[in-house]
Structures are given as C-alpha cells and as structure tokens.
Amino acid sequence: xxxxxxxxxxxxxxxxxxxxxxxxxxxxxxxxxxxxxxxxxxxxxxxxxxxxxxxxxxxxxxxxxxxxxxxxxxxxxxxxxxxxxxxxxxxxxxxxxxxxxxxxxxxxxxxxxxxxxxxxxxxxxxxxxxxxxxxxxxxxxxxxxxxxxxxxxxxxxxxxxxxxxxxxxxxxxxxxxxxxxxxxxxxxxxxxxxxxxxxxxxxxxxxxxxxxxxxxxxxxxxxxxxxxxxxx
Amino acid sequence: xxxxxxxxxxxxxxxxxxxxxxxxxxxxxxxxxxxxxxxxxxxxxxxxxxxxxxxxxxxxxxxxxxxxxxxxxxxxxxxxxxxxxxxxxxxxxxxxxxxxxxxxxxxxxxxxxxxxxxxxxxxxxxxxxxxxxxxxxxxxxxxxxxxxxxxxxxxxxxxxxxxxxxxxxxxxxxxxxxxxxxxxxxxxxxxxxxxxxxxxxxxxxxxxxxxxxxxxxxxxxxxxxxxx
Numbered sequence: 001x002x003x004x005x006x007x008x009x010x011x012x013x014x015x016x017x018x019x020x021x022x023x024x025x026x027x028x029x030x031x032x033x034x035x036x037x038x039x040x041x042x043x044x045x046x047x048x049x050x051x052x053x054x055x056x057x058x059x060x061x062x063x064x065x066x067x068x069x070x071x072x073x074x075x076x077x078x079x080x081x082x083x084x085x086x087x088x089x090x091x092x093x094x095x096x097x098x099x100x101x102x103x104x105x106x107x108x109x110x111x112x113x114x115x116x117x118x119x120x121x122x123x124x125x126x127x128x129x130x131x132x133x134x135x136x137x138x139x140x141x142x143x144x145x146x147x148x149x150x151x152x153x154x155x156x157x158x159x160x161x162x163x164x165x166x167x168x169x170x171x172x173x174x175x176x177x178x179x180x181x182x183x184x185x186x187x188x189x190x191x192x193x194x195x196x197x198x199x200x201x202x203x204x205x206x207x208x209x210x211x212x213x214x215x216x217x218x219x220x221x222x223x224x225x226x227x228x229x230x231x232x
Numbered sequence: 233x234x235x236x237x238x239x240x241x242x243x244x245x246x247x248x249x250x251x252x253x254x255x256x257x258x259x260x261x262x263x264x265x266x267x268x269x270x271x272x273x274x275x276x277x278x279x280x281x282x283x284x285x286x287x288x289x290x291x292x293x294x295x296x297x298x299x300x301x302x303x304x305x306x307x308x309x310x311x312x313x314x315x316x317x318x319x320x321x322x323x324x325x326x327x328x329x330x331x332x333x334x335x336x337x338x339x340x341x342x343x344x345x346x347x348x349x350x351x352x353x354x355x356x357x358x359x360x361x362x363x364x365x366x367x368x369x370x371x372x373x374x375x376x377x378x379x380x381x382x383x384x385x386x387x388x389x390x391x392x393x394x395x396x397x398x399x400x401x402x403x404x405x406x407x408x409x410x411x412x413x414x415x416x417x418x419x420x421x422x423x424x425x426x427x428x429x430x431x432x433x434x435x436x437x438x439x440x441x442x443x444x445x446x447x448x449x450x451x452x453x454x455x456x457x458x459x460x
Contacts, residue, residue, distance in 0.1 A: 045293045049457070051364065072454060091328055126407050129406075130407045132403075133400075133403045133404045133407065136400065136403060137390075137391075137394070137400060137404060138397050140394045140395055140400065141394055146393075149456050149457070150390055150394075150456075150457065152392070152456065153386075153390060153453045153456050153457055154404065156449075156453060157386070157408070157446075157449060157450070157453065160446070160449055161407065161408055161411070161444060164410075164411035164415060164441070165407075165410050165411055167409060167411065167438050168411045168414045168415060168438055169414070170435055171373050171411075171415075171418075171435065171438070172414065172418075178357075195309075
C-alpha cells in the first residue's frame with residue numbers, strides 16, 4: 001500500500017485510533033472500578049465482567065472478520081484481505097486467551113471451581129484451538145498465495161464449525177447465566193452497570209481495531225520487505 | 233471414451249484408491265491393529281473394579297475411531313505424492329470436486345472397514361450387551377463416519393503439501409471432530425445403556441446437520457486447496 005522507501009514506516013507512527021482506544025479503555029475501567037457499584041451477591045469479583053464479556057465479544061468478532069476476509073480473498077485475491085484475516089486471527093487469539101484466563105478467575109469465587117465443562121467455556125476453548133490451528137497452518141506455508149488460499153479455507157470452515165460446537169456443548173450442559181443484558185424485556189442489570197458494560201464493549205472493540213491496524217501495518221511491511229528481497 | 237461426470241469420475245478415483253489400498257493393505261492393516269490395540273490398552277487405563285467396562289466403551293470406541301481414522305486420512309493424499317501422481321490427477325479431465333468426492337468415498341470405505349472390525353471387538357472385549365440396539369448403533373457409526381471423512385479428506389488434502397503434514401492434520405481436524413465425536417459418543421452411550429433411540433434424536437440431528445453442511449461445504453472449497 002505505501003512506498004516503504006520514502007515514507008516513515010507505518011509501524012513507527014502513532015496510530016490515533018490506538019490512542020483513542022487506550023483512552024476509552026482507561027475511561028471504561030475507571031468507571032467500572034470507582035463509579036459502578038459492586039454486585040450484591042458476587043461482590044468485587046463481578047467486576048471482571050467488564051473484561052471477560054467484552055473480550056469474548058471481540059474474540060468472536062475477530063473470528064468472523066477472519067472468516068469473511070478469507071472468503072472475500074478467494075474471490076478478489078486482494079492481499080490486503082489476507083493481511084486483515086491474518087491480523088484479525090492473531091488479535092483474536094489474544095482476546096480469546098484473555099477470556100480463557102479471566103473466566104477461571106471469575107469462576108473460582110462465584111462457581112467454586114476454576115474450570116468446568118460448561119457449554120460456553122468449552123466453546124471458547126475450541127475457538128482458541130481453531131485459531132491456533134489456523135495460525136500454525138499459516139506459519140508452515142511459505143508461499144504467500146498458497147498461504148492465503150489455505151487460510152481462507154480453514155477460516156471459512158471454522159466459522160461454519162462454531163454453531164455446531166455451540167449446539168453440541170450446549171446440549172451437553174451449561175452453567176453460564178442466561179442472557180442478562182440482551183433479552184427482550186430489557187436488561188436485568190442496574191442502568192449504571194449496563195452503561196459501564198457497554199462502554200467496556202465499545203472500548204474493547206476500539207482496542208481490537210487498533211491492534212488489527214497495527215498488525216496489518218506490520219504485515220504490509222513484511223510483505224514489502226519480502227518483495228524487495230525477491231525483486232532485488 | 234467420453235469423460236464421465238462428477239459422480240462417475242469420483243467413482244473411478246475411489247476405485248483407484250481402494251485398489252491401491254487393497255493391493256498394499258498397509259494402511260488398513262495398521263489402522264485395524266491400532267484400533268484393536270487402543271481398545272485393549274484403554275481397558276487398563278481405568279480401575280475395572282471402580283468403573284464398569286460398559287461405561288468406558290462409548291468413549292474408548294470414539295477416541296479409537298477418531299485416531300485410526302486420522303491415520304487413514306493422512307494416507308489418502310500421501311499416495312498421490314509419489315511420481316507426481318497428484319499432477320496427473322489434476323491434468324485429468326475430471327471436475328476438481330470429483331477428486332474430493334472420490335477420495336472421500338475411498339476414505340469412507342476405509343473408516344467403515346475399521347469400524348466393522350473395531351465395534352465387534354469392543355463388544356467382545358468389554359462384554360457389552362448391544363441387543364436390539366445394533367441397527368441404531370450402526371446408523372450412528374455411518375452418520376459419524378460421513379462427517380469425519382468429509383472434513384478429514386479436506387484437511388488431508390490441505391496439509392498434504394505442507395511440511396509437518398502428519399502433525400498439522402490432527403491439530404486442524406480434531407476441533408472439527410468435536411460436533412461428531414460428542415454426539416456419536418453420547419448416542420452410543422444411550423443406546424448401549426438400553427435407552428430408546430428417541431432419547432438420542434437431539435444428538436443425531438446435530439450429526440445429520442453436520443454431515444449435510446460439511447460434506448457440501450468441503451466439496452465446495454476443495455478446489456481452493458489444490459495447487460496448479
């Protein structure tokens with residue numbers, strides 16, 4: 001996209017989206033810690049909601065973006081789409097890991113156990129496995145076109161797989177609360193919590209966008225460097 | 233001779249693969265021995281006085297099928313690596329999807345062949361009373377085998393051209409086996425416990441939907457895994 005020889009590399013410049021994302025994250029957590037009351041029965045442990053749930057949202061969002069970018073790549077063969085898929089998958093792994101780490105931290109005080117084979121927990125764990133498999137596959141294919149093609153196939157099939165894993169593990173058993181916020185009769189949560197909750201969602205989504213932008217800039221430079229090395 | 237259609241070409245490719253397998257018998261024999269070994273070894277992994285063999289049987293059976301299936305799937309594109317056989321297959325005037333369907337059919341025969349030996353072996357070794365559940369149990373086996381083979385064939389083709397193929401195939405394919413192995417094992421457990429088939433309908437619906445969606449989707453995306 002950019003001519004690397006004349007402009008400063010995109011990875012060196014400070015991305016305004018990243019600045020905004022960090023500011024909103026700070027705002028959301030300031031609000032969550034100091035201005036949102038603790039939950040009546042769970043106490044302070046419930047605060048982890050503001051990390052856990054938004055991270056889970058971004059984890060699934062990232063996988064959706066990876067799958068869509070891959071699908072479009074198959075038709076358009078635009079390298080930027082493949083870089084988007086790659087970046088989104090890598091950022092997605094980070095957020096999925098955050099979900100898997102914060103989940104047990106919350107589960108121990110509230111459910112009394114670090115890990116349980118609950119439906120949504122298991123689904124997230126498999127999401128993580130699919131992501132990692134996807135990235136391992138990318139890592140072993142040196143050719144750019146072949147890598148993009150194979151990754152697109154795995155990304156698309158992975159997106160198809162998610163509902164099936166969801167169905168199976170849900171049928172197996174679930175411990176998670178039924179929807180607390182997104183339900184037809186309105187959120188079963190005090191407004192002050194809902195506001196913080198949505199602010200945290202917005203903050204994490206911005207953070208996702210910022211991370212993907214940074215990762216894409218890196219991928220663009222890497223590809224340009226490869227081209228320069230091959231083209232001489 | 234005029235070029236055959238999708239199913240005709242697929243049939244030819246499946247027959248070719250099965251002929252190779254039948255003449256060498258290397259993979260099928262290994263897979264059979266592996267599944268028998270697994271069934272025998274798993275028996276000793278639990279305290280047989282604490283856990284009844286019948287309670288272990290469904291889990292052991294499905295873990296065994298999953299891994300012996302992977303063994304066969306890996307071979308399915310491995311045989312094309314020699315002497316540029318894959319290139320010859322690509323040059324042949326057959327639809328690309330026919331290669332997938334043919335390979336999948338051969339793999340299905342392979343997996344069903346392993347199941348045909350491993351299931352009676354487990355019934356024998358674990359002293360499981362199947363009784364009237366045989367037809368339903370065989371139905372579950374076939375439903376699960378279709379999904380396993382559809383996804384497995386695609387990933388076998390995908391990983392065949394990469395280094396680490398034998399490692400990458402299970403890493404990629406196993407998460408996809410979750411919605412197959414979980415329903416199949418749950419339905420098997422219910423059937424072996426003498427519960428009516430109707431109790432397993434929810435699981436069987438997932439299996440059937442998986443088969444339909446993934447058989448079609450894998451066939452559709454398969455050409456993207458071929459390198460011209």
